[in-house]
Amino acid sequence: MRRSSRKSGSAAIPVTSSSGVSDLFRCATSKAVSKEMERIDQLFHAYMDKSLGMVGPEGIESFCLAVGIDHTDVRILMLAWKMQAEKQGYFTLDEWRRGLSALHADTILKIRKRLQELEKEVMRPTNFLDFYVYAFCYSLAEEKQKNIDIESACELLTVVLGFRFPLQVSKFIEYLKSQNDYKVINLDQWTSFLRFCNEINFPSLDNYDAELAWPLILDNFVEWMRENL
Amino acid sequence: MEEKTLKDMKEEEIRKMEKKTLKDMKEKEEKEEEMRKLELMLSNIEIKGLSNETLDGIKCMTLYTDIYIVATDSNQVFNAKMYSKYKEFHNDYLNDIVLPHLRLHHGEFLLKEFETSWAHYSKVIHNRLHLYFRYLGRYYVAREKLLNLNDVGNRCFIDLLYEEMRSRVMDAVICLINKERDGAKIDRELVKKVVNVFEELKLYEDIFEERIVAGTKDYYSKKASLWISENSCPEFMLKVEECLEKEENMVRDCMKPATEQKIVSEVEHKLLVLHSTQLFDKEYSGLKKLLEDGKVVDLARMYRLYSRVHDGLQHVCLAFKNHVTAQGMALVRQTEIEVNKHVVKNDVGALQNQQVHLIMEFIKLHEVYLSYVNDYFQSNSMFFKVLKEAFEVFCNKSIAGVSPAELLSIFCDQTLKKKSCDNDKSTEDTIDDVVKLLVYISDKDMFAEFHRKKLARRLLFNKSDSDEHERYLLTKLKQKCGRHFTSKMEGMVTDLTLCQDTTASFTDYLRDNPDMNPGFDLTVTVLTIGFWPSYKTCTFNLPPEMLRCVEAFKQFYQTRTKRTRITWLFSLGTCTIVGKFEPKTMDLIVTTLQASVLLLFNSANRLSYSDIKDQLDLPEEDVTRLLHSLSCAKYKILKKEPDTKTISKTDYFEFNSMFTDRLKRIKVPFPLVDDRKKVIETVVSDRRHAIEAAIVRIMKFRKVLGHHQLMSECAEVLSSTFRPDFKIIKLQIESLISRDYLERDSKDHSVYRYLA
Numbered sequence: 001m002r003r004s005s006r007k008s009g010s011a012a013i014p015v016t017s018s019s020g021v022s023d024l025f026r027c028a029t030s031k032a033v034s035k036e037m038e039r040i041d042q043l044f045h046a047y048m049d050k051s052l053g054m055v056g057p058e059g060i061e062s063f064c065l066a067v068g069i070d071h072t073d074v075r076i077l078m079l080a081w082k083m084q085a086e087k088q089g090y091f092t093l094d095e096w097r098r099g100l101s102a103l104h105a106d107t108i109l110k111i112r113k114r115l116q117e118l119e120k121e122v123m124r125p126t127n128f129l130d131f132y133v134y135a136f137c138y139s140l141a142e143e144k145q146k147n148i149d150i151e152s153a154c155e156l157l158t159v160v161l162g163f164r165f166p167l168q169v170s171k172f173i174e175y176l177k178s179q180n181d182y183k184v185i186n187l188d189q190w191t192s193f194l195r196f197c198n199e200i201n202f203p204s205l206d207n208y209d210a211e212l213a214w215p216l217i218l219d220n221f222v223e224w225m226r227e228n229l
Numbered sequence: 230m231e232e233k234t235l236k237d238m239k240e241e242e243i244r245k246m247e248k249k250t251l252k253d254m255k256e257k258e259e260k261e262e263e264m265r266k267l268e269l270m271l272s273n274i275e276i277k278g279l280s281n282e283t284l285d286g287i288k289c290m291t292l293y294t295d296i297y298i299v300a301t302d303s304n305q306v307f308n309a310k311m312y313s314k315y316k317e318f319h320n321d322y323l324n325d326i327v328l329p330h331l332r333l334h335h336g337e338f339l340l341k342e343f344e345t346s347w348a349h350y351s352k353v354i355h356n357r358l359h360l361y362f363r364y365l366g367r368y369y370v371a372r373e374k375l376l377n378l379n380d381v382g383n384r385c386f387i388d389l390l391y392e393e394m395r396s397r398v399m400d401a402v403i404c405l406i407n408k409e410r411d412g413a414k415i416d417r418e419l420v421k422k423v424v425n426v427f428e429e430l431k432l433y434e435d436i437f438e439e440r441i442v443a444g445t446k447d448y449y450s451k452k453a454s455l456w457i458s459e460n461s462c463p464e465f466m467l468k469v470e471e472c473l474e475k476e477e478n479m480v481r482d483c484m485k486p487a488t489e490q491k492i493v494s495e496v497e498h499k500l501l502v503l504h505s506t507q508l509f510d511k512e513y514s515g516l517k518k519l520l521e522d523g524k525v526v527d528l529a530r531m532y533r534l535y536s537r538v539h540d541g542l543q544h545v546c547l548a549f550k551n552h553v554t555a556q557g558m559a560l561v562r563q564t565e566i567e568v569n570k571h572v573v574k575n576d577v578g579a580l581q582n583q584q585v586h587l588i589m590e591f592i593k594l595h596e597v598y599l600s601y602v603n604d605y606f607q608s609n610s611m612f613f614k615v616l617k618e619a620f621e622v623f624c625n626k627s628i629a630g631v632s633p634a635e636l637l638s639i640f641c642d643q644t645l646k647k648k649s650c651d652n653d654k655s656t657e658d659t660i661d662d663v664v665k666l667l668v669y670i671s672d673k674d675m676f677a678e679f680h681r682k683k684l685a686r687r688l689l690f691n692k693s694d695s696d697e698h699e700r701y702l703l704t705k706l707k708q709k710c711g712r713h714f715t716s717k718m719e720g721m722v723t724d725l726t727l728c729q730d731t732t733a734s735f736t737d738y739l740r741d742n743p744d745m746n747p748g749f750d751l752t753v754t755v756l757t758i759g760f761w762p763s764y765k766t767c768t769f770n771l772p773p774e775m776l777r778c779v780e781a782f783k784q785f786y787q788t789r790t791k792r793t794r795i796t797w798l799f800s801l802g803t804c805t806i807v808g809k810f811e812p813k814t815m816d817l818i819v820t821t822l823q824a825s826v827l828l829l830f831n832s833a834n835r836l837s838y839s840d841i842k843d844q845l846d847l848p849e850e851d852v853t854r855l856l857h858s859l860s861c862a863k864y865k866i867l868k869k870e871p872d873t874k875t876i877s878k879t880d881y882f883e884f885n886s887m888f889t890d891r892l893k894r895i896k897v898p899f900p901l902v903d904d905r906k907k908v909i910e911t912v913v914s915d916r917r918h919a920i921e922a923a924i925v926r927i928m929k930f931r932k933v934l935g936h937h938q939l940m941s942e943c944a945e946v947l948s949s950t951f952r953p954d955f956k957i958i959k960l961q962i963e964s965l966i967s968r969d970y971l972e973r974d975s976k977d978h979s980v981y982r983y984l985a
Contacts, residue, residue, distance in 0.1 A: 188963065188966050212936060212979055213979035213981075215963055216963060
């Protein structure tokens with residue numbers, strides 16, 4: 001994911017596509033859509049940080065409160081994924097619209113409901129990898145950064161994979177915290193870990209072959225596991 | 230007119246017919262008469278008389294004519310009868326005369342009888358019969374396409390005597406041959422004659438060869454088990470060699486050449502193949518023992534014998550490999566024990582001696598076993614290969630933490646320092662041996678780095694015995710390992726040769742500019758960065774005398790070239806200082822830094838540690854070492870207060886005016902820092918770069934490559950320099966991925982793609 005600096009488009013409020021079309025062909029659905037969009041926009045403005053022109057961390061916090069989830073909950077991350085939000089902690093109007101219109105959720109209530117379904121959607125194997133990779137890129141703090149530090153990686157792993165592969169995640173985090181060779185995790189290692197959870201028997205590790213193309217960090221992890229059995 | 234009545238006509242006809250019938254009857258009678266005559270004649274043909282050697286000429290003619298008449302008779306019935314009679318004559322003879330005779334005899338006599346019977350039968354009897362019946366053969370037999378008369382003779386013989394030949398005759402032959410095998414002398418001519426009989430009968434392969442080979446099999450099966458249990462390995466092999474020779478001899482003499490291979494392979498199989506394991510594993514004389522005892526004649530014989538058998542040498546080869554490896558490993562272990570003793574006592578000199586000794590032992594071992602392969606194993610490539618494998622095993626074992634690459638470089642260093650008249654072996658031969666050993670060491674780059682360091686020291690301190698030898702070694706290394714291996718070292722040697730030029734020009738310069746002359750004999754060696762190992766540069770306060778020297782050279786060098794910059798390495802220089810001691814004036818050969826310390830005492834008699842340190846502006850550890858070498862070591866040029874063995878920051882130093890030595894000119898040693906670790910670090914980091922470069926090159930060329938292939942190609946590319954650790958290769962691959970040089974294929978995670 002390329003990081004490009006986004007200036008918030010706060011000043012210009014782009015008109016929805018439907019209203020861009022000539023009024024002659026406006027149909028009932030598009031009217032409904034535009035209505036939905038209006039409500040979404042309203043929500044946006046409710047949580048928007050005026051000085052930034054987009055929803056900031058505080059806005060998100062209050063939004064979460066309203067929806068009834070913790071702001072560290074994985075579902076907000078999933079929402080961010082749906083929005084394809086670029087910067088962690090901020091939602092631009094475009095992103096907001098993208099996410100919520102995809103969910104067809106224009107009220108808090110609907111959002112609450114849709115979030116349950118969203119969870120299921122993300123869990124589908126085809127989407128999960130995408131979400132997983134997105135989570136990594138989303139957590140990259142700065143522009144040109146390519147790695148996440150160990151601490152954040154551990155937290156992110158718990159959030160994103162903890163419910164699905166609890167044993168692997170907890171052991172891996174234990175290993176990461178105990179070793180000194182690696183101070184950061186890069187994307188290649190991140191994606192390989194998911195593959196590791198999917199393919200390798202745990203905790204037996206009997207089908208792991210260090211001669212294959214697994215990243216060295218996983219070779220070391222397996223070695224550590226075997227030593228500390 | 231006579232009227233012929235029908236009756237008349239009929240009567241005439243009848244009469245005609247009667248006449249005819251009569252005529253026919255008469256003819257028939259005549260014919261029958263003839264036939265009877267002929268039959269009589271046939272049955273009368275006295276063949277019995279044929280057995281006699283001489284036959285009446287007239288009788289011959291009579292017989293031939295009789296047969297001729299019968300054969301030419303218009304009635305062809307007799308031809309067939311004659312043909313069968315012909316056969317009958319043969320069979321009668323065989324049954325009545327030949328067979329009974331054969332049955333009367335046994336053994337050798339049987340063979341004689343067999344041979345003579347055949348000779349008589351085929352030459353005399355058969356030929357005669359053939360003679361008489363020739364007319365029949367020419368026309369009747371050819372026309373009816375029957376078996377021609379010649380072959381009939383053979384056929385009859387074969388039909389009647391087949392079993393006899395196969396069993397009794399062949400038994401007799403085998404018996405005779407076995408007698409010869411057991412050592413008796415036999416009548417080989419007889420065997421040859423028997424062979425000829427079979428050849429003429431075209432039964433050589435079917436009967437003779439087959440049974441002879443079977444007989445050989447039996448004979449040697451029995452002998453093999455007997456001999457194997459009775460004899461030691463060398464004795465057995467000797468027997469085998471003799472047997473093979475004898476068999477070849479016999480077959481060539483008596484039988485057809487094609488049989489040789491069949492017999493020999495039977496012998497080989499029974500003697501060499503079936504019992505090979507038993508033979509090799511013999512406890513006191515088996516393969517292992519032969520190698521241990523160095524029984525080269527027996528080993529050579531074993532090679533000769535087993536090289537005849539398909540895949541026969543595998544076992545021998547393996548035993549050889551194990552033996553050499555065991556020898557090498559024993560040396561390694563022994564040296565390890567010795568070395569550890571010296572390490573405990575901190576005896577550096579003895580330690581080095583052991584290390585050098587090990588290399589010499591390796592060289593000797595190599596010579597011995599190389600000669601084995603060349604002299605006794607007929608330079609077989611399989612044996613070269615296992616020799617290499619064996620050496621690769623123990624030549625890569627570290628001794629007390631010192632890698633073999635380093636050991637070899639130490640050995641090299643000593644060899645090149647020594648005077649060439651020392652060894653009985655010329656230095657060049659030793660250098661050749663070193664290069665041969667280097668081939669087996671996997672960390673060649675480690676050797677290169679150590680050698681470079683030591684070479685630098687030798688060149689700078691003029692310890693090298695001969696420039697020629699240095700160059701010779703470098704040439705050999707270049708041949709074996711490539712240009713890049715020796716490029717830096719060659720540069721170093723070249724630098725020194727250029728130095729002579731520079732020194733000459735410098736002397737001229739000083740002559741032309743006398744005011745620049747520092748007043749001392751100054752030699753400056755200019756080193757090209759990159760060729761030489763990197764040395765720590767230290768800036769410190771030079772004594773004024775030296776400052777003048779430095780200035781002079783600097784000015785001179787500016788005149789030569791304005792572009793290059795020179796940095797001074799004082800830690801590598803040497804200095805000869807005249808020490809005016811009270812007992813006598815002496816020359817002290819010291820390093821530049823030591824000299825600087827001593828020169829301080831020209832202006833002050835007594836100095837404290839901190840004084841010295843401040844004045845020189847050197848780091849503490851250097852100061853400590855310098856002072857130690859001048860006050861606590863072999864030559865106490867400075868007096869130390871307090872007079873302890875170690876330097877402390879509160880010490881005071883004084884010029885020792887009473888210092889003296891037996892010699893007028895002494896070298897004050899300055900122990901060098903152990904930079905081994907640095908060398909190893911340099912090599913390790915160079916390796917990382919080399920691995921990365923290799924990976925990029927390979928991927929650039931291949932574009933897409935699987936993990937395993939990349940790893941193995943990488944290892945192969947680098948194999949001439951060192952053996953890369955797979956973990957490090959993996960690390961570099963990952964590093965390249967994170968820097969976007971490579972990526973993993975999205976579908977198959979073990980495949981990499983090159984990102985341009």
